[in-house]
Amino acid sequence: MATIRDVARISGYSISTVSRTINQSGYVSKTAQLQINRVIHQLDYVPNAIARDLSTGKTHKIGAILPHIRDPYFSKILNGIMDAAFANNYSVILLPSEYDEAQEMHYLEQLKRKEYDGLIVTSHGIPLERLEKYNQYGPIVCCEDTGAKQLNAVFSDRESAYTTAFNWLKQKQIKRIAFLFSRRAGVSATSSITLKTFAQVYGDLPPDNLVITGVSTPAEGYFAAKTLNKQATDLQYIFGNGDDIISGVRQYYVDHQLPLPGLIGQGHQISGVAIGIPTIDPHFYTIGGQALQLVLEPTDGVRKIKVHSDFIINNKIDLTPNTFIK
Structure with a gap:
C-alpha cells in the first residue's frame, strides 16, 4: 500500500508539500499540485484519515447524544441535525444512551479525546453541571433551555x-x-x-x-x-x-x-x-438544524436560541411533501 512518503519520493516534492496538497492547506504551486495529484492517482494513494484529522485538528464528525428514537421527537430533531450536517460536509455519529449516565459520560470522554468536533445533546440523564464541565473540550449544544448554565442551547419556547x-x-x-x-x-x-x-x-x-x-x-x-x-x-x-x-x-x-x-x-x-x-x-426539525450550526460556529460567549412553538387547532396537509400548514 502506497504511503505519503512514496508520493513525496516519486513526485520529487517534500512530505510537507504533499501534505499541504492533500489537505488543501497552505500555499502549493499549480505545477506541484498537478505533479503530486498525478502521482497520487498513479499509486492509488488513499490518505490516512486519522493522520489527516490530526493535521487539520478536525474530524468532520459531530456526535448526537439521544436516548432512543422511539419517540418522534428524537427522529425529527435528528433529521434536522443530519440535513444540516450533510449541507456542511459533516458526518453525524449517533450516540444512543437510554438515559444511562455512565454511557453519556463515555461519550463526553470521547469528546475530550477529540473523537468529535462537538456534541449535540438532544436529551440526557446526567446533570447539566457535569455537561458544563466538558465545554472546555469542544462545543456542546443542548436541545433544551439550560438556564444560567454555561451551555449553548437551542430549544423550543x-x-x-x-x-x-x-x-x-x-x-x-x-x-x-x-x-x-x-x-x-x-x-x-x-x-x-x-x-x-x-x-x-x-x-x-x-x-x-x-x-x-x-x-x-x-x-x-x-x-x-x-x-x-x-x-x-x-x-x-x-x-x-x-x-x-x-x-x-x-x-x-x-x-x-x-x-x-x-x-x-x-x-x-x-x-x-x-x-x-x-x-x-415545537419545530423540532428547525431545532436540530440550528443546533448543528451552533456546533460549527462556536463563539467566545454562550448562545441560547429560542425557537417559537405553535398550538395548532386545525391541522391541514400541504401539497408539498413533508410539510404542513395550519
Missing part, C-alpha cells in the same frame, strides 16, 4: 404554546385533563414545563392519578388509555406527548367502543392530521 392550549381548554370549561409523559417531572424538562404551565393557568397541578409516565410509543399510549379508563371515568381530555402516542390512545377507545375524550398531541405529525386532533408544533 413550548411554554407559550402550552399556555395558549391550556387557556383554550379552560375557556371550553375543561377541567379533568390527563397527561402522558415519557419521564416524570424533575427529570424531564418537557414534563416539568408542561405541569408548571398547567398550574399557572389552572391554579393547581393535576391529580397524581391523571399523570402517566413511561409513555414513549403508540403501544404504550394504548395501555396508558386502558389505565386512565379504569381510574378516571370522568376524564374530559388527554394531553399527550406525541401525535403518534395519542393515536395509540385513540385506538384503545375505538377498539373497546368507549366514549372518546378530547385529545391533544404534540409534534405536528401526519398521524395527528389523520385523526384530526389539535397539536403542539
Whole structure:
C-alpha cells in the first residue's frame, strides 16, 4: 500500500508539500499540485484519515447524544441535525444512551479525546453541571433551555404554546385533563414545563392519578388509555406527548367502543392530521438544524436560541411533501 512518503519520493516534492496538497492547506504551486495529484492517482494513494484529522485538528464528525428514537421527537430533531450536517460536509455519529449516565459520560470522554468536533445533546440523564464541565473540550449544544448554565442551547419556547392550549381548554370549561409523559417531572424538562404551565393557568397541578409516565410509543399510549379508563371515568381530555402516542390512545377507545375524550398531541405529525386532533408544533426539525450550526460556529460567549412553538387547532396537509400548514 502506497504511503505519503512514496508520493513525496516519486513526485520529487517534500512530505510537507504533499501534505499541504492533500489537505488543501497552505500555499502549493499549480505545477506541484498537478505533479503530486498525478502521482497520487498513479499509486492509488488513499490518505490516512486519522493522520489527516490530526493535521487539520478536525474530524468532520459531530456526535448526537439521544436516548432512543422511539419517540418522534428524537427522529425529527435528528433529521434536522443530519440535513444540516450533510449541507456542511459533516458526518453525524449517533450516540444512543437510554438515559444511562455512565454511557453519556463515555461519550463526553470521547469528546475530550477529540473523537468529535462537538456534541449535540438532544436529551440526557446526567446533570447539566457535569455537561458544563466538558465545554472546555469542544462545543456542546443542548436541545433544551439550560438556564444560567454555561451551555449553548437551542430549544423550543413550548411554554407559550402550552399556555395558549391550556387557556383554550379552560375557556371550553375543561377541567379533568390527563397527561402522558415519557419521564416524570424533575427529570424531564418537557414534563416539568408542561405541569408548571398547567398550574399557572389552572391554579393547581393535576391529580397524581391523571399523570402517566413511561409513555414513549403508540403501544404504550394504548395501555396508558386502558389505565386512565379504569381510574378516571370522568376524564374530559388527554394531553399527550406525541401525535403518534395519542393515536395509540385513540385506538384503545375505538377498539373497546368507549366514549372518546378530547385529545391533544404534540409534534405536528401526519398521524395527528389523520385523526384530526389539535397539536403542539415545537419545530423540532428547525431545532436540530440550528443546533448543528451552533456546533460549527462556536463563539467566545454562550448562545441560547429560542425557537417559537405553535398550538395548532386545525391541522391541514400541504401539497408539498413533508410539510404542513395550519
